Amino acid sequence: xxxxxxxxxxxxxxxxxxxxxxxxxxxxxxxxxxxxxxxxxxxxxxxxxxxxxxxxxxxxxxxxxxxxxxxxxxxxxxxxxxxxxxxxxxxxxxxxxxxxxxxxxx
Numbered sequence: 001x002x003x004x005x006x007x008x009x010x011x012x013x014x015x016x017x018x019x020x021x022x023x024x025x026x027x028x029x030x031x032x033x034x035x036x037x038x039x040x041x042x043x044x045x046x047x048x049x050x051x052x053x054x055x056x057x058x059x060x061x062x063x064x065x066x067x068x069x070x071x072x073x074x075x076x077x078x079x080x081x082x083x084x085x086x087x088x089x090x091x092x093x094x095x096x097x098x099x100x101x102x103x104x105x106x
Contacts, residue, residue, distance in 0.1 A: 067074040
């Protein structure tokens with residue numbers, strides 16, 4: 001028993017051993033261990049960031065929709081940009097954006 005006598009008495013305490021085993025179980029072996037919790041926290045941060053971006057986009061779209069309901073100049077600009085509408089005796093030139101254009105079928 002000389003090896004057992006070298007170990008301090010608080011390390012031989014059954015409650016200390018059970019506590020260490022419990023902490024190790026929670027850190028590494030549990031279904032919701034420390035590493036899973038860290039991953040979930042990072043996922044939550046990413047989701048909160050995307051939620052903020054979507055909320056800003058929704059606010060911008062609502063403002064634009066309100067302008068479409070009330071402002072004739074906005075309606076005209078939207079019709080010209082989106083649907084290529086033009087006034088009488090007016091020439092319309094459509095210029096494609098090179099980075100967004102698709103190759104034309106010939």
